[in-house]
Amino acid sequence: MEHIEAIKEFGGWLNRYCHDSVSCHCAMTFSVYLPPQAATEKVPAVYWLSGLTCTDDNFRVKAGAQRYAAELGLALVIPDTSPRGAEIPDVPDRYDLGQGAGFYVNATQPPWSKNYQMYDYVTRELPALVEAELPLIPGLRSITGHSMGGHGALVCALKEPGAYQSVSAFAPICHPMASGWGQGCFKAYLGNDRESWAAYDTVRLIEAGATTMPLLIDQGTADEFLSQQLHTPSLERVCAARKIPLTLRMQDGYDHSYHFIATFIGEHLAWHAQALRAA
Amino acid sequence: MEHIEAIKEFGGWLNRYCHDSVSCHCAMTFSVYLPPQAATEKVPAVYWLSGLTCTDDNFRVKAGAQRYAAELGLALVIPDTSPRGAEIPDVPDRYDLGQGAGFYVNATQPPWSKNYQMYDYVTRELPALVEAELPLIPGLRSITGHSMGGHGALVCALKEPGAYQSVSAFAPICHPMASGWGQGCFKAYLGNDRESWAAYDTVRLIEAGATTMPLLIDQGTADEFLSQQLHTPSLERVCAARKIPLTLRMQDGYDHSYHFIATFIGEHLAWHAQALRAA
Numbered sequence A, B: 001m002e003h004i005e006a007i008k009e010f011g012g013w014l015n016r017y018c019h020d021s022v023s024c025h026c027a028m029t030f031s032v033y034l035p036p037q038a039a040t041e042k043v044p045a046v047y048w049l050s051g052l053t054c055t056d057d058n059f060r061v062k063a064g065a066q067r068y069a070a071e072l073g074l075a076l077v078i079p080d081t082s083p084r085g086a087e088i089p090d091v092p093d094r095y096d097l098g099q100g101a102g103f104y105v106n107a108t109q110p111p112w113s114k115n116y117q118m119y120d121y122v123t124r125e126l127p128a129l130v131e132a133e134l135p136l137i138p139g140l141r142s143i144t145g146h147s148m149g150g151h152g153a154l155v156c157a158l159k160e161p162g163a164y165q166s167v168s169a170f171a172p173i174c175h176p177m178a179s180g181w182g183q184g185c186f187k188a189y190l191g192n193d194r195e196s197w198a199a200y201d202t203v204r205l206i207e208a209g210a211t212t213m214p215l216l217i218d219q220g221t222a223d224e225f226l227s228q229q230l231h232t233p234s235l236e237r238v239c240a241a242r243k244i245p246l247t248l249r250m251q252d253g254y255d256h257s258y259h260f261i262a263t264f265i266g267e268h269l270a271w272h273a274q275a276l277r278a279a
Helices: A057-062 A065-072 A118-133 A148-159 A180-190 A194-200 A202-207 A226-230 A232-242 A258-278 B057-062 B065-072 B118-133 B148-159 B180-190 B194-200 B202-207 B226-230 B232-242 B258-278
Strands: A002-009 A012-021 A026-034 A043-049 A075-079 A136-145 A167-170 A215-220 A246-251 B002-009 B012-021 B026-034 B043-049 B075-079 B136-145 B167-170 B215-220 B246-251
Touching: A002 B258, A012 A065, A012 A118, A026 A057, A026 A065, A026 A118, A043 A118, A043 A148, A043 A258, A057 A065, A057 A075, A057 A258, A057 B057, A065 A075, A065 A258, A065 B258, A075 A118, A118 A136, A118 A148, A136 A148, A136 A258, A148 A167, A148 A194, A148 A202, A167 A258, A180 A194, A180 A226, A194 A202, A202 A232, A215 A226, A215 A232, A215 A258, A232 A246, A246 A258, A258 B002, A258 B065, B012 B065, B012 B118, B026 B057, B026 B065, B026 B118, B043 B118, B043 B148, B043 B258, B057 B065, B057 B075, B057 B258, B065 B075, B065 B258, B075 B118, B118 B136, B118 B148, B136 B148, B136 B258, B148 B167, B148 B194, B148 B202, B167 B258, B180 B194, B180 B226, B194 B202, B202 B232, B215 B226, B215 B232, B215 B258, B232 B246, B246 B258
Parallel strands: A043 A075, A043 A136, A136 A167, A167 A215, A215 A246, B043 B075, B043 B136, B136 B167, B167 B215, B215 B246
Antiparallel strands: A002 A012, A012 A026, A026 A075, B002 B012, B012 B026, B026 B075
C-alpha cells in the first residue's frame, strides 16, 4: 500500500493510503489515525463506516474523533464507501446508487459485481492489510458507523461473530429492505430476489437468529430521515423479541449531520475502548 | 437578522444568520454557537476569524471547538471572511484576493471600498448586532483566528484596546506587508502608499507602540506557509523589543490545516475562558 498523506493531529498521525484492492478490482483509498501510543506499541482499532456520498475524508475532518482516539489509545480505520474511478460502474446523477453508495454488500449482479465487493473489503481485505502493515493488534477490532455505515457496522458484527469486540451505530439504516435507499441499492447490487437481500438487513438477520454483543445506538429525534429511511422501531422490536441487549438513545433535537456524530462520538469510542481493553 | 439554520450540538445550538450589513453594503452570513448555558443566562463570546477561502462553515465543521465551548460556557461568533455575492467585486481566479480574502481591513480603493469594510464589520457592526439579539454579555469578548484570521485577531486586539479580554492566534500572518498574500490584498484594498498598510500590520503596530494583553500563538513547524507568508520571527523580535508578553508555541510536526487547529483549539478556548471569567 502507498502512504499518500500524513498529518499530525493530537500527537498522533492521520494517514491516508492507497492500494490495489483484490476484492474491488480497483485502487482504494482509506485513512488510518494512529494515536500517540502507536509510536511505541501496537494498539486496537475502531473501524468507522461512513454514510452515503462520503469518502474517507468526511469522518476524519468533521467528527472530532481523533481527540478521543488519542486519549484512549485507539486507531481509527476509515475506508471509503465504495469502489471509485472512471472505470467503475456508477450512476452519476444518483447520490444513493453506485460510487459513494456501496452499502457494504458483495454485489452479485452485473455491472456491479466485479467491483462492488465492499463487505469482503471491509471485513476481510482491509483488516488483513492494515494489521500486517501498521502497528495494530491483530484481531482486536470494534466497528461503528453512520447511516448507511451504521447499517454496515451492525451487519458486519452480526455476520462475523467474534470478529469485533463491540459494535455501535449512529442513526443506522436498521432495515434497508424497507427503506428507499436500501431497496434501490439492494435491487441493483443483489437482484430482484428480495429474500437474498435479507443477508444484509439487520432486522432480518436478528429475526433469523443472529446474535451479537450489546448494541449501542444513538438516534436524533430531529433526524430528517428517521421516519422514512431508518426504521429504528423495527430494530427495537426484533431486539426485544430476540433478547438482544440494545441501548437505543433517542437524542432529543439532534439531526442526521456530523454535528450529531461529533456530539456523541466520544461516548462511543469510550464504549469501544472498554470492550477492547477487556478482550 | 434572519435565523436561517439551527443545529443541535453538544447540548447547545449552532445557529446561522443572515443580515443586511451596513458596513459592507450587502447581505452577510455568520454563525454563532450558543452553549447549553445560554439557554438560561448570558454568556461571553469568543470571535473566530477564518483564513483565506473560508466562509463561516469551515471552522464550525472542522475545528471541533463546540465541544470545548459547551464545556466552558462560551459562545463562538464566526463571521465570513469577506463580503460576498454576484454584485460584490471579486477576482474569480484568485483565492487570495476579493471574495474569501477580505483581510479584515477597511478598503479605501475602488472598486473594493464600498463593500470590503471587514474591519468595521468585525469590530463594530457584528458585535453590536449579536449582543443586541442573542444571549451574550455585552462587551465581554475575546478573539482568535487562523492564518489571515490570526492576523485579523491580532490587529483587532492591538487597534481596539479594551474591546477584547484576550487574544490568541493559530499560524497568523504576523507581518502581512512582508508576505505575498498580504501585499496583494493591501495594494488592492489600501492602494500604493505602503505606509498606509502599517495600520493593519501586527509587526508594524507593535513597533509603533501598540500594546496588548499577553499573546498566545500556536505555530506548526511543518506549516508549508511558515517561511514565506507568516513571518513569525519578526513578531517574536518586536514583542521582545517592546516587552509584549508573547507565548509562542512552535508545535513540532504540525501543518497549516484544521487538524492542527483542532489539536490546540481546546487550550485556546480555555485560555480565553480564564480571561473572560476574570473580567
